[in-house]
Amino acid sequence: MTVNSHRVRSTRKTQIFNHAGCFIEGWYWAIPSSKLKAGQVKPVTLLGRELAIYRGTDGKVVALDAYCPHMGAHLAEGKVEGCRIRCFFHNWQFDEQGKCIDTPSLGKPVLVSVRTWPTAEQYGMVWVWTGETPQQPVPFVPELQDEECNIAFGSRFVKNCHPNVLLINAIDAHHFNTVHNLPLQIVFEKRELNQNAITFSNTTRGGEESFLIKLLRPFYKNAVTYSMCYWYGSTGTVTLGPDFLHFHIMFALRLIEDGKTEGQTIMITRKRSGLGGWIFNRIVLWLTQQVGNYFAKGDSQVFQTIKFDLKTPTPADRSILQFIEHVEGQKPLLWGTWESAKD
Ligand code: FES
Ligand SMILES: [Fe+2]
Structure with missing residues (x-):
């Protein structure tokens, strides 16, 4: 394989990838579902935009811009009433589309609205779509599409890079070899799931020289399972493990100020029935966490100090270049305003 010098040059001048000022229009994690009970409202800052997110008494989650169009009170100071929210300050009330439907001092509602954003719940999280109408699904593990799952939250962290x-x-x-001591050469094959999602799956089975690989071989019919699925350049799901038991870890990330990352890891497994299934899944999720x-542990420190610049790519960096290209092909929004970065 030869390194394409033209592409190398172009990926060094990226418009979207690794830019502190923009992100891809998509679904982003906002708050764990369990932290938002029916009738509760919470302030959430997401990708630089301040939101109030509440759960109506019908269980549905509504995300709206934080500041009241009357005088700017934060709506998370207000009160959820049925499926609506009432501002604390002068009691204007807004419905789940953000429309003002009660202005007590005037007797009839003022014709104003607060902007609302599409929401969804998956893997124990509330997700917010950062545009008008969702174009793609909430990030999911490809193997577990449409499956009911059990999850466990891992660590929540901040990293000093995009x-x-x-x-x-x-x-x-x-x-994987230099840091994590994996005795296997990993070679990825990429596959685009849609405009905003791409998978990289390992294609190798390993040689005869490693005792560990020989030991593991009976558990893999084909290649050693290791695959990564990226959504919106910001959330990734890893799938790995022997054929009889796959482990799934989601890294749900979002861009915070100064080009840093705030992330949450989520361990995921297919739901299994009965008490036995519940106990089995607790063990699987615990094991998944140990793998994660x-x-x-091996390389958390390097992401506190890295100044990413792939000046000299080698053939082993091919997937990284493909990922950069994939990110560059998506719709960028400005951090803070969520307006198109292309206008
Ligand atoms: S600031 Fe919200 S009703 Fe006045
Ligand atoms: Fe690593």
Whole structure:
């Protein structure tokens, strides 16, 4: 394989990838579902935009811009009434579309609205779509599409680099050997699921020289399972493990100020029935966490100091270049305003 010098040059001048001022229009994690009970409202700052997110008594989650169009009170100071929210300050009330439907001092509602944003719940999280109408699904593990799942939250963390850069770790083929001591050469094959999602799956089975690989081989019919699925350049799901039991870890990331990352890891497994299934899943989720910890421990420090600049790519960096290209092909929004970065 030869390194394409033209592409290398172009990926060094990215418009979207690893830029502190923009992110991809998409679904982003906002708040754990369990932290938002029916009738509660919470303030959430998401990608630089301040929101009030509430759960109506019907269980539905509504996300709206934080500040009241009357005088700017934060709506998370207000009160949920049925499926609506009432501002604390002068009691204007807004429905789930953000429309003002009660202005007590005037007797009839003022014709104003607060902007609302599409929401969804998946893997124990409330997700917000950062545009008008969702174009793609909430991030999911490809193997578990449409499956009911059990989850466990791992760590919540802040890293001193952009989410795009942090996610690259999972497809940095060579570092599995240099950092994580994996006795297997990883070679990825990419596949685009849609405009906003791409998977990289390992294609190798390993040679005869490693005792560990020989030991593991009976558990893999084909290649050693390791695949990463990226959504909106910001959330990734890793799938790995023997054929009889796959582990799934989601890294739900979002861009915060100064080009840093705030993230939450989520362990995921297919729901299994009965008490036995529940106990089995607790063990699987615990094991998944140990696998995640092992990989996180090896290189968490490097992401506090890295100044990412792929000046000299090698063939082993091919997937990274493909990921950069994939990110560059998506719709960028400005951090803070969520307006199009292209206008
Ligand atoms: S500031 Fe919200 S009703 Fe006055
Ligand atoms: Fe790593």
